Every structure is written in structure tokens, then in C-alpha cells.
Amino acid sequence: MVIDRKARIIEVQDWDDYFLFRLESPEIARLSQPGQFIMIKVSETTNPLLRRPISLHNCTGREVEIFFQIAGKGTRLLSQKKAGDILDILGPLGRGFSIKNEFKGKEIFCVGGGRGIAPLYYLARELSAAGARPVIFYGGRTSADLPLKSRFEQADWEVKVSTDDGSLGFSGLVTSLVESELRHRTPTFLFACGPEAMMEKLAEICRKENLPAEFSLESIMGCGLGACWGCVKKIRRNGETKYLKICQDGPVFSRDEIVWQEKENG
Amino acid sequence: MVDLSVDLGFLKLKNPVLAASGTFGYGLEFKPFYDLELLGGFVVKGLYFNPREGNLPPRLIETPSGLINSIGLQGIGVEAFCREILPELAELDTAVIVNVCGEDEDEYARVAEYLSRFKGIAALELNISCPNVREGGRCPAQSSDATFRTVKKVKEVTPLPLITKLSPNVTDIVSIAIAAEEAGSEAISLVNTFLAMAVDIETRKPKLGNVIGGLSGPAIKPIALRMVFQVARAVKIPVIGIGGIFTAEDALEFMMVGASAIEVGTANFVDPDACLRIIQGMEKWAENHGIKNISEIIGSLKI
Incomplete structure (x- = not known):
């Protein structure tokens, strides 16, 4: 289940280029697992064009928290949001950590x-x-x-x-x-x-x-939904080594699955 | 009440909005967001005969109002598609169009022939224009002869209607469109992405693993619109407009210059329900302008 919702920013904390937002989003708080992420629309214009994938830092009751660093134009725009602003978020997405x-x-x-x-x-x-x-x-x-x-x-x-x-x-x-x-x-x-x-x-x-x-793993993502195949990583699984989608098959992968340094295609 | 349906001759669509190949997965990825039957149809991601790995990452780079991709048509192959995905798609009351790829003319024909054995496919979109699978971005859609031969060959093996998808990376797109029409293509869709690149000035390396990729998004819309305009005036078969369509207004522009339907691509990444928003926006525009049938606006450009 993926929710496309408006979420109000309740509180913003910042430390130089690091930011912690508390958001009101009861559905995502209820459905999410640690290690999952949300796609956030950072601009109402087409520049930057894509949403930004941001991992969930915490979920409690009706609220979720995100923690991020300014890494480029998109996260800079996100960092300029204030308490009371409404964010367009999509999530929870991906496969999180395995708690056994x-x-x-x-x-x-x-x-x-x-x-x-x-x-x-x-x-x-x-x-x-x-x-x-x-x-x-x-x-x-x-x-x-x-x-x-x-x-x-x-x-x-x-x-x-x-x-x-x-x-x-x-x-x-x-x-x-x-x-x-x-x-x-x-x-x-x-x-x-x-x-x-x-x-x-x-x-x-x-x-x-x-x-x-x-x-x-972290990656630039096109959609976050598994539709664009833009965020792949070489993964060894079931006797095969192939490109899997970080957004859908990950972002969490196990120790021996990840091909860290991929030198060549194929 | 506005009648949004459009008739391509070989295919009647409940509305002119199709989700574009490569931006809509195999369709089912978007099922959580809305009822797929609300769409005019969708074009599933390009299929080769066998599964395909695609290109070295990074595969995506954002540019102002644009996105360069070099996915390289990673996919599950036509057999797995027909076995695992198509049965569910075939149940849908909407046009399911399959994008057909090939390393050579024989493979296009092989994929098309295989797909023709199954029910539930409304048409094939012949992807002779992907810039990401051959060195230098070459593709059959860069030559009238190769376009003619590929369309002809596929026509011989399938009873399904063909929509030939053109590349904008050519000197004269009209001549390619005419070649596709002469070879028997039932429709033309255009444009695929524009060959593009980006450089990291610190490392002096290309930002894409594949060095060059294809640009899509609002940045290309005016050029795509001009090409659709030129092609629609030159061919008799229906034209499907593609290129940076993000809003109902964009879609209406393409229809006014002659597109009978449109495909929404990159916008699906930003808003999973982009197609739905565009359909609703077109309906509202038509209502406000007293238009009863959306097909009235096709080619209604006043010069």
C-alpha cells in the first residue's frame, strides 16, 4: 500500500546543513517499517523536476520524522520549508531492514x-x-x-x-x-x-x-515506484547477478548480495 | 458531459491519454494509485525477446525541467511478460499497447509474432527509436530505409495494429514518418527522447554510466510539439504526440497541432496520477469551451 498525501510539517530542527522535520502523516506512520523511504515533492515548478527519496527517521502514532542533509538543489529547497508548510509525500516505499x-x-x-x-x-x-x-x-x-x-x-x-x-x-x-x-x-x-x-x-x-x-543504499531515483528502472544496483541473488531496483527490491540488501564496485556493464 | 473518446481507426480510445512506454513499468506498478481503466490506455515498457540487463548506472540525471535517462531497456523479456503480467492486463477495460524492441529486424518480428499469439493487446508500438541501446544512440528510426524495412517485416508477422515510434534525432523526421506510413504502419507516435549528456566538472566524467542518454520532460516539449505538427501535416495515418506533456494544456496543444492522442511520460514519475489529472483537466477545458467531442480539437490549429 502506497499513500500519496499532503503532510503538514509540525516542527523543523536544523544544524547547519542537516535538518530534522516532524510531519503529520498518520497513514504512513501506521504502514511503515524501518528502512523504508518516502518520495517528497520539493518544488511546485519543474525545476527540479523529480521528487527526492528521503528515508524515514522515526514513526510514532500520527507522526513521521525525516532527517536529511543538503546534498544538492532539491534538498536545499526542502530545507527551506517551514513548520506549517504542506509537503506532498509518497510512501512508504521500498523494503526495509529485517528484524528477526x-x-x-x-x-x-x-x-x-x-x-x-x-x-x-x-x-x-x-x-x-x-x-x-x-x-x-x-x-x-x-x-x-x-x-x-x-x-x-x-x-x-x-x-x-x-x-x-x-x-x-x-x-x-x-x-x-x-x-x-x-x-x-x-x-x-x-x-x-x-x-x-x-x-x-x-x-x-x-x-x-x-x-x-x-x-x-542511497540512489538518485526517477519514480521510487519501480517503474523507471533508473536506480539499479548489481545484486547477487538466487544464483544470478543482475540489476535490481534500489527503490523496490531495496533500499536494504544483505551483506553478500551487493556488488559494490561495478566496473563494466554486463 | 464531454465525449473524450477518440477513434484512431484501428482502435477506439475512451480518452486521448496514454501512459508512455518506459515511464509506466508494466502498468501494474500504478494500480495502487488509480483505476487503470480510467486511462485511454497505456504502453508497457519495451520488450526484447529475452530478458535484458540494461546499462551501467548512474542511469538518471536531472537537468533544468528535464531528465536524461540511459536505462537501456532493462526488462523481463516477452515470454515472462506474457506469462506473468499480460493475463492481468488483459482483464482491463482499457487499451493495452505493448512496446516492441529488437536488436535487429528479425528480433522485432520475433517479439511481435510472439505477442500476437496472446489476447488482450490492442496494438504494438514499434520502438525503433531508443537512443540507449546502440553505440552513439543509433537506431532504425534514423533512416527511412531501416524504418521501412522494420515496419514491413513486422507487418508480415502480426495482425495487430502497429504504431511506429519515431526518434527526434534525425535531420528530417517527416521523411521517416512517411517511410513508416508507406510500409503499412497504422499510426505514428513521436517523439522518443533527445540524445543528451551531462558532465561532472570535478571528475571530468560523464554523469551517466552510458555517457549519453535521452532527454525527456518539459524541456523538450516545444521541439516535440513542432515535430508532431510537421508530421501530422505530412501523413494520413493518426499521430500520437509525445514529449514533455505535464498538464492538460500541454496535451491540448499537441492535439491542436494534429495529434489524435497523446502519451504522458516523465510526468508519471513526479505524480503517479499525472495521466488522471490531465484527463480531468482536458474534460474541464472542453466543458468551459462548449466542446462536446474532444476529437473536434484534433488539428484545429488556426494559422
Whole structure:
């Protein structure tokens, strides 16, 4: 079920180029799963033309939250919206993260890089509700890239942060932080969302540690509905390697399915 | 009450609005948004005989009021389509048109012949104009001879009406349209996308994985409109107008210059119910102008 609705912005929070919107959308709040996304119309004109795919950051009762970074013209326009404005949204879309029964009582690593942290709040909430213990890894280039740190900490989850420049938390890549934690911890599963280089490295670490994992991919999308075949990624599944749609077959794929560096066509 | 139906001769449409191939999936993707039977019809995504992988990503780049795509006709192939999708489409009371592709003339014929064995297909749209499947964007629609040969060959193997879809990437689109008509095509649809590209100035690389792609969207509408105008005056068979149609007003312009029906493409991505909005807008316009049959406006341009 996909809903095409107007949603009122209830509240806007901003940190430089990061934004958190709280929207009133009871249908999407009711139907959604962590890892799903919505397509947002950012302009009433034809420039920019397409909607923007934005992942769901949180869903409660009648409200959904989105967290995004200005990455171009479309997200810049979106960032200029104010509380009270009405957004045209389409969703919930895509296949989200798999929360399994056997996670109960187990430690689950959730790794977010930069704006990739967005879907992990909703995910961690659902993991907690399922009796699992999420451990949040939140990496950024500098401390300014970690605006949601306190939000995750307030939720009473273990939160580990890293910055490439050492301005906050562990100094270095978040992948190195995860790797060092894995020396003395044995989580049951790892979820991640962030830059592809980060996720590719995590996939490699997880394979070495025999740790199952899922990754959420980002892409430019034409429609978000599976109609245009514009947002594909090479995926190994059922003995075949072929282009699957990030919007419909993803955005979440499992550890060994994703062909990270595709060099050639065919 | 406005009569929105249009008669293409070989096919009567309940209204002039068709969803364009490549922008509407196999149709069923849009079922959650509205009753597909409200459409004049829809053209399902181009089919080769076998499944096809399509082009290296990135496949989409936005430009001002436009979209460049280089999908490369990824798809499930004609057999899977007829087995898994067509039975459901065949139940619909609307014109289901199938877009037919081929690596060569034989494959076009093979796909058309296979489709002809099934019920529920109103017409075939012959896609001789995709810019994304051969090097340099070449396609049969760039040559009158290749167009004539391809249409002729397909005509020989199928009783289904043919709509030949033309490329705008030619010096003289009228001569290509005439070649299609002479080969027996029942209708012409135009235009496919305009060859285009975009460059990332930091990496100095093309923004599309396939280097070049096809531009669609409001940016191309005035050029598409001019081409439909020229072709509609030159051929006797019906013309279906395509190119950046986003509103009822756009659709009406195409009909006034001679299109008997129109296809809505890129707009489906932005608003899944774009076709419906356009149908409603046309009806309202006709009401406001005291027009009882929408077909009255076809070719009604005053020069």
C-alpha cells in the first residue's frame, strides 16, 4: 500500500546543513517499517523536476520524522520549508531492514555514516521493542556531522561516535571503531547506512567475522515506484547477478548480495 | 458531459491519454494509485525477446525541467511478460499497447509474432527509436530505409495494429514518418527522447554510466510539439504526440497541432496520477469551451 498525501510539517530542527522535520502523516506512520523511504515533492515548478527519496527517521502514532542533509538543489529547497508548510509525500516505499525474532536479548550493531544515520533511529527503536540491544555507531567527518548524537544517547542506547578529524569521540573512520569493538564483542547482526565506501568496508569486516549484515543504499531515483528502472544496483541473488531496483527490491540488501564496485556493464 | 473518446481507426480510445512506454513499468506498478481503466490506455515498457540487463548506472540525471535517462531497456523479456503480467492486463477495460524492441529486424518480428499469439493487446508500438541501446544512440528510426524495412517485416508477422515510434534525432523526421506510413504502419507516435549528456566538472566524467542518454520532460516539449505538427501535416495515418506533456494544456496543444492522442511520460514519475489529472483537466477545458467531442480539437490549429 502506497499513500500519496499532503503532510503538514509540525516542527523543523536544523544544524547547519542537516535538518530534522516532524510531519503529520498518520497513514504512513501506521504502514511503515524501518528502512523504508518516502518520495517528497520539493518544488511546485519543474525545476527540479523529480521528487527526492528521503528515508524515514522515526514513526510514532500520527507522526513521521525525516532527517536529511543538503546534498544538492532539491534538498536545499526542502530545507527551506517551514513548520506549517504542506509537503506532498509518497510512501512508504521500498523494503526495509529485517528484524528477526532471534535478535531478542542479543546485541545488534547499527552503523551510520553522516546522513546515513537517518534510518537507524527508527530501526533501533524497533530493535529495542523486539527485545534486542542496539549499539549505535555514528561516524562523521567532524563533530558538526554528528547532530543526532544526543538524540540517540537520550534513547538509552549505547552510542559510540567517531570523527575522521578526531574532533569528537574515536579519532578515525567509523569502520575502524567497529573493527576494534569486534575484537572483544560478538554482536548477532550488523545494520548500516552511509557512504558506499564505508558500507563496502563493513561488508568486508563482517565477512571476516562471519557476522551477518544488511546495508541500506542511497540512489538518485526517477519514480521510487519501480517503474523507471533508473536506480539499479548489481545484486547477487538466487544464483544470478543482475540489476535490481534500489527503490523496490531495496533500499536494504544483505551483506553478500551487493556488488559494490561495478566496473563494466554486463 | 464531454465525449473524450477518440477513434484512431484501428482502435477506439475512451480518452486521448496514454501512459508512455518506459515511464509506466508494466502498468501494474500504478494500480495502487488509480483505476487503470480510467486511462485511454497505456504502453508497457519495451520488450526484447529475452530478458535484458540494461546499462551501467548512474542511469538518471536531472537537468533544468528535464531528465536524461540511459536505462537501456532493462526488462523481463516477452515470454515472462506474457506469462506473468499480460493475463492481468488483459482483464482491463482499457487499451493495452505493448512496446516492441529488437536488436535487429528479425528480433522485432520475433517479439511481435510472439505477442500476437496472446489476447488482450490492442496494438504494438514499434520502438525503433531508443537512443540507449546502440553505440552513439543509433537506431532504425534514423533512416527511412531501416524504418521501412522494420515496419514491413513486422507487418508480415502480426495482425495487430502497429504504431511506429519515431526518434527526434534525425535531420528530417517527416521523411521517416512517411517511410513508416508507406510500409503499412497504422499510426505514428513521436517523439522518443533527445540524445543528451551531462558532465561532472570535478571528475571530468560523464554523469551517466552510458555517457549519453535521452532527454525527456518539459524541456523538450516545444521541439516535440513542432515535430508532431510537421508530421501530422505530412501523413494520413493518426499521430500520437509525445514529449514533455505535464498538464492538460500541454496535451491540448499537441492535439491542436494534429495529434489524435497523446502519451504522458516523465510526468508519471513526479505524480503517479499525472495521466488522471490531465484527463480531468482536458474534460474541464472542453466543458468551459462548449466542446462536446474532444476529437473536434484534433488539428484545429488556426494559422
